[in-house]
Amino acid sequence: xxxxxxxxxxxxxxxxxxxxxxxxxxxxxxxxxxxxxxxxxxxxxxxxxxxxxxxxxxxxxxxxxxxxxxxxxxxxxxxxxxxxxxxxxxxxxxxxxxxxxxxxxxxxxxxxxxxxxxxxxxxxxxxxxxxxxxxxxxxxxxxxxxxxxxxxxxxxxxxxxxxxxxxxxxxxxxxxxxxxxxxxxxxxxxxxxxxxxxxxxxxxxxxxxxxxxxxxxxxxxxxxxxxxxxxxxxxxxxxxxxxxxxxxxxxxxxxxxxxxxxxxxxxxxxxxxxxxxxxxxxxxxxxxxxxxxxxxxxxxxxxxxxxxxxxxxxxxxxxxxxxxxxxxxxxxxxxxxxxxxxxxxxxxxxxxxxxxxxxxxxxxxxxx
Amino acid sequence: xxxxxxxxxxxxxxxxxxxxxxxxxxxxxxxxxxxxxxxxxxxxxxxxxxxxxxxxxxxxxxxxxxxxxxxxxxxxxxxxxxxxxxxxxxxxxxxxxxxxxxxxxxxxxxxxxxxxxxxxxxxxxxxxxxxxxxxxxxxxxxxxxxxxxxxxxxxxxxxxxxxxxxxxxxxxxxxxxxxxxxxxxxxxxxxxxxxxxxxxxxxxxxxxxxxxxxxxxxxxxxxxxxxxxxxxxxxxxxxxxxxxxxxxxxxxxxxxxxxxxxxxxxxxxxxxxxxxxxxxxxxxxxxxxxxxxxxxxxxxxxxxxxxxxxxxxxxxxxxxxxxxxxxxxxxxxxxxxxxxxxxxxxxxxxxxxxxxxxxxxxxxxxxx
Numbered sequence: 263x264x265x266x267x268x269x270x271x272x273x274x275x276x277x278x279x280x281x282x283x284x285x286x287x288x289x290x291x292x293x294x295x296x297x298x299x300x301x302x303x304x305x306x307x308x309x310x311x312x313x314x315x316x317x318x319x320x321x322x323x324x325x326x327x328x329x330x331x332x333x334x335x336x337x338x339x340x341x342x343x344x345x346x347x348x349x350x351x352x353x354x355x356x357x358x359x360x361x362x363x364x365x366x367x368x369x370x371x372x373x374x375x376x377x378x379x380x381x382x383x384x385x386x387x388x389x390x391x392x393x394x395x396x397x398x399x400x401x402x403x404x405x406x407x408x409x410x411x412x413x414x415x416x417x418x419x420x421x422x423x424x425x426x427x428x429x430x431x432x433x434x435x436x437x438x439x440x441x442x443x444x445x446x447x448x449x450x451x452x453x454x455x456x457x458x459x460x461x462x463x464x465x466x467x468x469x470x471x472x473x474x475x476x477x478x479x480x481x482x483x484x485x486x487x488x489x490x491x492x493x494x495x496x497x498x499x500x501x502x503x504x505x506x507x508x509x510x511x512x513x514x515x516x517x518x519x520x521x522x523x524x525x526x527x528x529x530x531x532x533x534x535x536x537x538x539x540x541x542x543x544x545x546x547x548x549x550x551x552x553x554x555x556x557x558x559x560x561x562x563x564x565x566x567x568x569x570x571x572x573x574x575x576x577x578x579x580x581x582x583x584x585x586x587x588x589x590x591x592x593x594x595x596x597x598x599x600x601x602x603x604x605x606x607x608x609x610x611x612x613x614x615x616x617x618x619x620x621x622x623x624x625x626x627x628x629x630x
Numbered sequence: 631x632x633x634x635x636x637x638x639x640x641x642x643x644x645x646x647x648x649x650x651x652x653x654x655x656x657x658x659x660x661x662x663x664x665x666x667x668x669x670x671x672x673x674x675x676x677x678x679x680x681x682x683x684x685x686x687x688x689x690x691x692x693x694x695x696x697x698x699x700x701x702x703x704x705x706x707x708x709x710x711x712x713x714x715x716x717x718x719x720x721x722x723x724x725x726x727x728x729x730x731x732x733x734x735x736x737x738x739x740x741x742x743x744x745x746x747x748x749x750x751x752x753x754x755x756x757x758x759x760x761x762x763x764x765x766x767x768x769x770x771x772x773x774x775x776x777x778x779x780x781x782x783x784x785x786x787x788x789x790x791x792x793x794x795x796x797x798x799x800x801x802x803x804x805x806x807x808x809x810x811x812x813x814x815x816x817x818x819x820x821x822x823x824x825x826x827x828x829x830x831x832x833x834x835x836x837x838x839x840x841x842x843x844x845x846x847x848x849x850x851x852x853x854x855x856x857x858x859x860x861x862x863x864x865x866x867x868x869x870x871x872x873x874x875x876x877x878x879x880x881x882x883x884x885x886x887x888x889x890x891x892x893x894x895x896x897x898x899x900x901x902x903x904x905x906x907x908x909x910x911x912x913x914x915x916x917x918x919x920x921x922x923x924x925x926x927x928x929x930x931x932x933x934x935x936x937x938x939x940x941x942x943x944x945x946x947x948x949x950x951x952x953x954x955x956x957x958x959x960x961x962x963x964x965x966x967x968x969x970x971x972x973x974x975x976x977x978x979x980x981x982x983x984x985x986x987x988x989x990x991x992x993x994x995x996x997x998x
Contacts, residue, residue, distance in 0.1 A: 292767030305769035351885030399660030494862015519717030
């Protein structure tokens, strides 16, 4: 029999850990008293799973790994999350550390369609870190956003993404915005800009998201962005089937405390089809440790069955001054997202953008 | 101007609270340095929002209420979550306590279509608590599940729901299961059973969920269940538009630590269209306090603009012995979900089910 192995961290007294883990095993499988489960031969033999081990992880902390039957976990892309961390997430004392899925589960997921190589191919940038910036703040007019697109393209940015607050607001309606921004990028490219990709943000119900994706593709955008925890991870799976451009993922609403960040962003987001995954970087506005960010990047890029590697996109309060440090830390296969720090330049935006892309190009060249 | 008022709890030193709240205000609005936002008149005047107040909530804890512009929050049903707790959820020190949404936001949501009155009308049960049980454990054959349906219907259960682990597994394929279970319920109703409703669980991508919903409705089911945090809250909005039976919501994957449970289950789940909302009850397998469960029930049932009240469905390790206590606590407008404790009866399931429904009927009558 094949199993999904899931590791939880549990906050409890040491002498209660084993019982707690046994109860979690029932919670994530049959969700009945054992006597009920044992009454049926198939349930008893095929559904129950087992505890692999329980070990101390500090004072009143235990890490437990349990094995859950693949026959249940592999049913569909929502059920996978259900078996992984469904009811267990309702226990305040439990967080999800990690999982190991056998090929029979992973093969049900297509993962990143483009991944690192596919995005590099679209940009014609074989071997330096990529640069990314964001259209913000929300509230700018379509005209202002399009002007930003021109400037950032002329400045050599690889990927221009919508701020995740850009939706279908009256002051910058989705279709008008996407059309104008894509035109601005395309036009600036002909004027000596780079091979810049524009990546609009999609938001709403599945119907709305898919309609936006269709419209965006028709205008010729080079990528699309969604926040999968807002729209739902299973909706991302369907979006991936419906578009043939890379998908960038935003971490909004992913509240990482109860799922270890490298598992959430490095594993789950990649599994569900993200080609480039934005996460809160260390040393900026968020509190992630450098080590955590390193783990996220590693898990996005390391070999994992048939699943293509995806770009880590560290973000959140990044400045130009930190670019060499970030390249040293994340290496070549990363997309550096600098938003507010560029936009602060005001009238000097083109110069500061060229400085950003120049630093990346020079520093990467010097390192070779 | 209209605002969405959001209250966060922040873990930080008292002298850092004000700065932290200011940074959260930017995080949830313009997501740029203030200098960038102030450069544009519309952004400065319409998008920035403001801090309403910051107050101590204990040692190194502060509760802060901020006002966020409706013009951004009301854009779509995913964007609402984004403005409510998008990037803020990535700050480990921040949790969402509560929100107050003005009519211009709430009117974009249709909320429960049936609610308490609609479900009572379908069942012909005007004024006692409702009874609910679950088909489990996962792994039972379709035949066994149908037999359970017959017995629970003959025993007088009002709502029979699928276990949330029942998806479209090979050992109980969705269509075969739903057809057999609905037939079993309908047949038992003609043999003196009650007006029992069967409520199958839907799971998967939006396409799969909507196809399952259509099939289930064609067989005549009286309700459907989804776990909105698995499929995505915006997908629930679309499901609600596509079905004309009550929707029961399961809390799986809702990991409640970072969003106060009464806000998550009592407010957000109701707003997005749940007619009956399952939550982890006190005194069972989960660690919620009674007070928390009382708040959830209160917020599901209290007056809230045009939004119909929804049934609280306390669940998780409930026993027959606790029924009077639970009726005293939750009152008349609740649906009591007893699963494993009934199923433990084995061959005596019919008797124990009758005992359960009998206790509820008698106790409710005695209280009148």
